[in-house]
Amino acid sequence: MDFLSINPYTHARLAALPGHDDARIERALERAVRIARIWREGGTAPRAALLVEVARLLRERQGAYAALMAQEMGKPIREARAEVLKSAWVCEFYADHGAAMLADAVVASDATDSRVLYEPMGTVLGIMPWNFPFWQVLRAAAPILMAGNTFLLKHASNVPQCALVLESLFRDAGAPEGVFQTLLVRADRVAALVEDARVHGVTLTGSESAGRRVAAVAGGALKPVVMELGGSDAFIVLEDADLDFTLDQAVRSRFQNAGQSCIAAKRFIVHQTLADAFAEGLAGRMATLRQGDPMHEDTDMGPLARADLRDEVLEQVRASVREGATLRMGGVAIPGTHASMQATLLTDVEPGMTAFDQEIFGPVASVTVASDDMHALQLANASRYGLGGSIWTRDVARGEALARALECGAAFVNGMVRSDPRLPFGGVKASGLGRELGVQGLRAFTNIKTLWVG
Incomplete structure (x- = not known):
């Protein structure tokens, strides 16, 4: 064949x-x-x-x-x-x-x-x-x-x-x-x-x-x-995070390669005092992503690798909305393309929803609100996956303490999860x-x- x-x-x-x-x-x-x-x-x-x-x-x-x-x-x-x-x-x-x-x-x-x-x-x-x-x-x-x-x-x-x-x-x-x-x-x-x-x-x-x-x-x-x-990495944003810097890294971590990365940030867990500002800032930055032909130098996000993969991601988005998530932007295929979809933002995501429990291997950001550090950690670890995770805060000692408690193979503080030849790479759990x-x-x-x- x-x-x-x-x-x-x-x-x-x-x-x-x-x-x-x-x-x-x-x-x-x-x-x-x-x-x-x-x-x-x-x-x-x-x-x-x-x-x-x-x-x-x-x-x-x-x-x-x-x-x-x-x-x-x-x-x-x-x-x-x-x-x-x-x-x-x-x-x-x-x-x-x-x-x-x-x-x-x-x-x-x-x-x-x-x-x-x-x-x-x-x-x-x-x-x-x-x-x-x-x-x-x-x-x-x-x-x-x-x-x-x-x-x-x-x-x-x-x-x-x-x-x-x-x-x-x-x-x-x-x-x-x-x-x-x-x-x-x-x-x-x-x-x-x-x-x-x-x-x-x-x-x-x-x-x-x-x-x-x-x-x-x-x-x-x-x-x-x-x-x-697989991975469903948590991206934990504490209330003292540098918001502009964190948002820039959030967009890069979630949407590079059209979100098709095991270590992409998939679950954005944000302190309640920052949640609205984070969602607004994320939506604004997502709106500026240039989607189109991957051969063009100015393209930020190309298609998914196959049409069936795009359709699977879109169904996960629809399922999440049926379960109570809010579709803030995107969630549809781009007309006239074979395997492209709009960058998508879901808010009000909770455990038990598809966007929280499953890995979404595509350009979908899911935002969950946490009441405090321990709640954020509990949410991050409430996943069958354990590949990577990141903590975003101006208090490095606080971030390191939380990073040590993440159930994953790679925990980053104020940096997006990435592989590096100098450091071991892999995960735990599923x-x-x-x-x-x-x-x-x-x-x-x-x-x-x-x-x-x-």
Whole structure:
């Protein structure tokens, strides 16, 4: 079956790419097996050199890669260029610091020598989403490759051109055959890949339902997994927050990439004394967002990645209104477009409503009023998700105390939640398990071996 590449703004068909059959998948697995020992035993220097060259090519080809993202999944061109540069950064970070992070750790014991070793596991399958089609892949692949593993990419079905371009990127950078490979396969082929003895671990970024299915198969095969799943991040605004600054960050956090981000601010929990001013200020800033063609430099928000995704978001908005939320603005598709909708603001949102309980993966801001700090914290933690959260206040000590009590994997004070190669990234509860990035992400797919010498 062909993989169709469709422009979500124009609905133009960009490409039809044939899926990989059993024979091609088998050849890819065999190539990974053949190169694994060489890649493992070559040490960290050639791995770092490969990542440096990948980063160089990313910077050199920034414009072309950004245009591909804009056309294939609708990311505004300015955001797409930034994504390419961030992808280069993660490669450079692990090239610069990976060897030291993987060095033996000497531990004092009753042995004459005892230490902890970080050895490659083998081949890791990466199941990646469409919303950040370069960054999500490279933030997973860079540490996995630096650790001495090989990488098989199963990308989202609506970004097949990005998937193949990433494979060619590594080939052009000089990666040995089999070190980084793309498989154009549907979701129904994933279980067999996870179960295959030549695959030694799985990393997945995607929906909670996809994560649960893959984790169940991997658990049955006793294979390690890293799962970065959904999120419904709380954005807590205390009464002493710098309102103008906070509103600017609120709009950026919620509406970049048309709200299609796991760590976007989705639930705005605002102190009651500031709630009206916050809602008014948010509506005013949302009204200035320039929606349109993602290839245009002045576009702030493009379409959603597919029409069915837009329709799902609009139904969540309608359900929330039926449940008692107030639609302040937006909530409709943009006429004459394939997958675009207006930036949407819901107020009077309460627990039990769709906009509070579910993840809305699109350009919808939901405002909930809190009576005090403890009420705000209670509301923030009243979610099945636990990816990120942020506190906005002029009192940094107060903000840090609340941030420490948030049930999430990344808590920010006076800053929007974002991933950073230097820091571990991941969630708790239904937002996943394990960590990407940082030293923890580098070691996630290593055999942490104890060496004891008497």
